[in-house]
Amino acid sequence: MLTALSIVLALASGLPQTNAHGQAQTQGLALTQLPAPASGPIRVEAVVVELVSRQSAVAPGQTLELGLRLQHDPDWHSYWRNPGDSGLPTQLELTLPAGFEAGAIQWPAPQRHFIPPLANYGYEGEMVLPVPVQVPATVEGPSLRIEGKASWLMCRDICIPGEASVALVLPVVREGAAPPSTPHAALFEAAQARMPTELLEVAVSVEDERLSLGLPEPLSSAEFFPLREGLIRNAAPQPLYAIEAAGQPPRRLEVALVSDTAKAAAAAPKTALEAAEGVLVADNRVFELRPVMAEQPLPAGVEIARVAGAPDRAPPSASSFRLPGFWGGSAGERAVSSNGPTPGALQIGPNARGESIGGTNSIGDTDSTVGRAARGSAPDASVDFGLVNLLVAALFAVIGGLILNLMPCVFPVIGLKVLGFARHGGSGDAAQIQAARSASRASAWAFSAGVLASFWVLAAALLALRAAGQAAGWGFQLQSPAFVASMALLFVAIALNFSGVFEFGTAMTRLGQFDSAPRPSKRRRRSSLGRSFGSGVLAVLVATPCTAPFMGSALGFTLSASAVQTVIVFTALGLGMALPYLLLGLFPAWLRWLPRPGRWMESLRQALAFPMYATAAWLAWVLGQQAGIDSVLALAVGAVLLALAAWLYGRFVQRAQVARLSLTAARRRRILAASLAVLALAAGLTIAWPTADTLALAPVTSETRGAEGLPGSAAAWQPWSVDAVARARAAGRPVFVDFTAAWCVSCQVNKQLVLDRASVVQAMARADVLRLRADWTSRDPEISAELARHGRNSVPLYLLFQPGQEQPAVLPELLTQGIVLEALAGLGSAH
Known part of the structure; x- marks a missing residue:
């Protein structure tokens, strides 16, 4: 029951909370916290947004040209109305006074961003998306305040949803006056230059998977942007042909259809017309197409121009794999190599150097403020990286899952597995041995099912x-104080169970627990399988604070992988974790190497209660880091009430002495004890549960939380920020960044045994290394984005920025003093 409760709490607490506006987005985005509506520019991550106007005042009875200005950081981009193979269109919802009427966003023609084998449509640099607003004939008051809510998706080598509440205050002039333009008028003019201003009727024909657009003018170049998603192959080339035949359009533009569209178009011409709806950029002009079906297939013609498609494959470097400490070279080279792709991350798919720019048409300067092609972009969303890359990621996940069994956070569960195995000592007659082996296999499958399901x-x-726009990674549940509190209470309950206070599924974490009878009842078999399944669930619950070698790279693959690929990687991780127990269950003969059952098993079971108590204490400390000391007191009171409930249940319900009592009296006594236990448990959960007021007293972000909040921190540790890294690198100073979290056991072990040891601290001081600590204990979008930028969605991550090196060195997840000192020794040679 407690295990199931923790799963529910994990799901509930892991979901983003409703923002202050409480509004659902049309694209299903649950985004970063909104700033209060304010006039002027607002920065959200890599984009500055602002509600602007072409006119400097509101004129009654006239059209007011508003617009959403987006200024992207270098190499970042947002999306057109049809984002292409991935992405989300920008949205703007205006709140206007009565009588005002806003039109739809006017979309300048985009450019294609190639991410082989896909392509997207969007904008880069500074640009504006105009929105016309019809002003009524009468406007009250000397000024007008317009508010709106903008949402967009910004991408570079990662994608981050953004949202902001924007506002604009304009004076109201008298009726008939023409207000002057604002400094933003140039942006509106640049956007207007990319707007479709002419309607062009095109003849449409379909042959196999080729859509032909018959153009009535002798154009020298043309590029087609579809209005509808999913109908054409966005990354395919678009050849332009000249037709000399009489009675035929002088030009034919060929567009590749996806297979389903081609089949549908062959059966219904309407599909072909829908696929041909779009915008055509040709000879410094922008057309809106009006497709009509051709009476007969268009002639082939002679190719005169071509819009290039995406490369057939990404550059070789884009599919390279590197894991520090495992492949090639000396220990120092493995740990600190910074040549080529970023080491330490599983680099899959196109990288920042492997993207090309699509299109041969441009209107005006290609570096104008409107819609330059995205240079240096990597996968925007769910990119198909291919079978080989997926298999490698899955292999790393299996290895990481195997190693995860040896991590300290999983040790208590492993000890209990030993108890379960030891019970298969092979004693008894042949029927009992056969029954034991059969039950062992069934329980092995049940345990594996619990692991995989989790x-x-x-x-x-x-x-x-x-999908909701939140950046989350391995162990994300522990960023929720509610989940941390529930896990702490769960470990207290398990520890009390091991200590013998009450008996609640004593074999919950045993693999292959079986009835010694030759033919155990169905009820007992189902109970045994349920306990084994719960064992697998518990193993995954206690494993989430740990990151094993290989896991970080494998999980980093899921950042831009499709949903199916992500599930495959997590399945491989579960298989790796369950594999040892599955093998022992399927091959019972191996159990003879384990000690025979005996009284030592009960002693071991009780001894393993203390690691559980220690884990609960550690989680209480994590909760204090997240929600303050008051939350720790509430958790302690809740734990006491939980212990009272467990004692009542164990003493008066499970082990009640009823020999001197009548059946009715014994039943009443049990009911009373059970009721008091339920009340105590409910009170404990209520008191221990972090409230909104408690959380408000202890906000934690990467900017407000310093290194002093973590154990064993030397005074030299400073809170991480992008600006701090940039300033230090500009000054030529080496930088060491520790991406950590209070709930990450591996992080704490590395701190205590390596990073805060005198030899390492002194070596960093001698090399003048700036030590920065990025604390991911609570959800932090900036840290999540930085982790994703380095191909990770989990901690720990250790980066060493060396002067003169473009990319940081990535150290292994499990550190030794030798690895760090050898990496620091390389700084001397760099100087």
């Missing part, structure tokens, strides 16, 4: 958060 739940939660 990993699937985690994958589904991550995909849901990703």
Whole structure:
């Protein structure tokens, strides 16, 4: 029951909370916290947005040209109305006074961004999306305030949803006056130059998977942008042909259809017409197409121009794989190599150097403020990286899952698995041995099912958060104080169970627990399988604070992978974790190497309660880091009430002495004890649960939280920020960044045994290394984005920026003093 409760709490607490506006977005985005509506520019991550106007005042009875100005950081881009193979269109919802009427966003023609084998449509640099507003004949008051809510998706090598509440205050002039233009008028003019201003009727024919557009003018170049998603192959080339035949259009533009569209078009011409709806950029002009079906297939013609498509494959470097500490070279080279792709991350798919720019048509300067092609972009969303890359990521996930069994956070569960295995000592007659082996196999499958089901739940939660625009990674549940509190109470309950206070599924974490009878009842078999399934769930719950070698790279693959690929990687991770127990269950003969059952098993079970108590204490400390000391007191009171409930249940319900009592009296006594236990449990959960007021007293972000909040921190540790790294690198100073979290066991072990040891601290001081700590204990979008930028969605991550090196060195997840000191020794040679 407690295990199931924790799963529910994990899902509930892992979802983003409703923002202050409480509004659902049309694209399903749950985005970063909104600033209050304000006039002027607002920066959200890599984009500055602002509600602007072409006119400097509101004139009654005239059209007011508003617009959403977006100024992207270098190499970042947002999306057109049809984003292409991935992405989301920008949205603007205006709140206007009565009588005002806003039109739809006017979309300048985009450019294609190639991410082989896909392509997207969008904008880069500074630009504006105009929105016409019809002003009524009468406007009250000397000024007008217009508010709106903008949402967009910004992408570079990662994609981050953005949202902002924007506002604009304009004076009202008398009727008939013509207000002057604002400084933003140039942006509106640049956008207007990319607007479709002419209607062009085109003849349409379909042959196989080729859509032909018959153009009535002898154009020298042309590029087609479809209005509807999913009908054409956006990354395919678009050849332009000259037709000399009489009675035929002088030009034919060929567009590749997706297979389903081609089949549908062959059966219904309407599909072909829908696929041909769009915008054509040709000879410094922008047309809106009006497609009509051709009476007969258009002639082939002679090719005179071509809009290039995406390359057939990404550059070789884009599909390279590197894991520090495992492949090639000396230890120092493996740990600190910074040549080529970013080491330490599983680099899959196109990187920042492997993208090309689509299109041969441009209107005006290609570096104008409107819609330059995205240079240096990597996968925007769910990109199909190919079978080989997926298999490598899955292999790393299996290895990481195997190693995860050896991590300290999983140790208590492993000890209990030993108890379960030891019970298969092979004693008894042949029927009992055969029954034991059969039950062992069934329980092995049940345990594996519990592990896999838990990993699937985690994958589904991550995909849901990703679809909602939230950056989440391995262990994201522990960023929620509610989940941390529930996990702490769960570990207290398990520890009390191991200590013998009450008996609640004593074999919950045993694999292959079986009835010694030759033919156990169906009820007992189902109970045994349920306990084994719960064992797998619990193993995954306690494993989430740990990141094993290989896991970081494999999980980093899921940042831009499709939903199916993400589920495959998480399935491989679960299989790796369950594999040892599955093998022992399927091959019972191996169990003879384990000690025979005996009284030592009960002693071991009780001894393993203390690691559980220690884990609960550690989680209480994590909760204090997230929500303040008052939350720790509430958790402690809740734990006491939970212990009272467990004692009442164990003493008066499970082990009640009823020999001197009548059946009715014994039943009443049990009911009373059970009721008091339920009340105590409910009170404990209510008191321990972090409230909104408690969380408000302890806000934690990467900017407000310093290194002093973490254990064993030397005074030299400074809070991480992008600006701090940039300033230090500009000054030629080496930088070491520790991406960590209070709930990450591996992080804490590395701190205590390596990073805060005197030899390492002194070596960093001698090399004048700036030590920055990025604390991901609570959800932090900036840290999430930085982790994703380096191909990770989990901690720990250790980066060493060396002067003169473009990319940082990535150290392994499990550190030793030798690895760090050798990496620091390389700084001396760099100087």
